[in-house]
Amino acid sequence: MSRLVVENLHRSFGGVKAVRGVSFTLDGGELLALIGPNGAGKSTCFNLLNGQLRPDEGSVTLDGTPLVGLPPRRIWDLGVGRTFQITATFASMTVAENVQMVLLSKARALFGLWRPAAGRFRAEALEVLDRVGMADQADRPCAVLAYGDLKRVELAMALAGAPKLLLMDEPTAGMAPAERLELMALTAALVRESGLAVLFTEHDMDVVFGHASRILVLDRGQPIAGGSPAQVRADPRVRAVYLGS
Ligand code: ADP
Ligand code: MG
DSSP states (O other): OOSEEEEEEEEEETTEEEEEEEEEEEOTTOEEEEEOSTTSSHHHHHHHHTTSSOOSEEEEEETTEEOTTSOHHHHHHHTEEEEOSSOOSOTTSBHHHHHHHHHHHHHHHHHTTOOOOGGGGHHHHHHHHHHTTOGGGTTSBGGGSOHHHHHHHHHHHHHHTOOSEEEESSTTTTOOHHHHHHHHHHHHHHHHHHOOEEEEOOSOHHHHHHHOSEEEEEETTEEEEEESHHHHHHOHHHIIIIIOO
């Protein structure tokens, strides 16, 4: 069985059918890109997977556990993490403190009322920061970081939640092209090393075709193509609807 199994998801907003019959699977060690024009239903899919929205129809399972109907916090505890399009760090806190806060929250979820001191997680925070190349900036407040470094801290905060599945909705928004490729190369390396499963959206096709292991293409809420980067690039429906050629 695949780690994530998504079957026939549907979700409407009033008369708008944002997601219509989306199905896919995702395994550990894979980086799946969800692409499609603006309004295709990508963000809605993310919100359906992490419990922020409930589907009208369809099912989602993580390692066999059904997720539909569970609150977002419970879904996070079960191993679905996400990074955000908008910056979610506390600016006045240091890089390490931001990561420690997530580690503390995870420990509380696992051990209930036990309240470890936040400082206990410093060593663990430094380990996570080392994985994204930010250990040397651990004691700087987030407020002074360059934008690309802030994105790495956000990735570290997502990793600190020990996800089995990481959802990244436009992780490279606002970054320069070289920085985008760098962040996704880092993410791809983490996926290979740790067996994490990643679902991401991205507008930059160099990033998508350069780093995704598979691609799923949505158009007006519906999957229209999927497969390896080579298969998707050659698909005439994709070229017509999305690549504009
Ligand atoms: P994408 O992320 O691919 O750009 P979205 O999932 O954000 O697309 O949106 C898909 C469609 O659903 C769009 O037509 C959008 O306007 C609509 N939509 C998304 N969220 C809401 C909402 N909370 N209320 C009403 N309509 C929404
Ligand atoms: Mg979106």
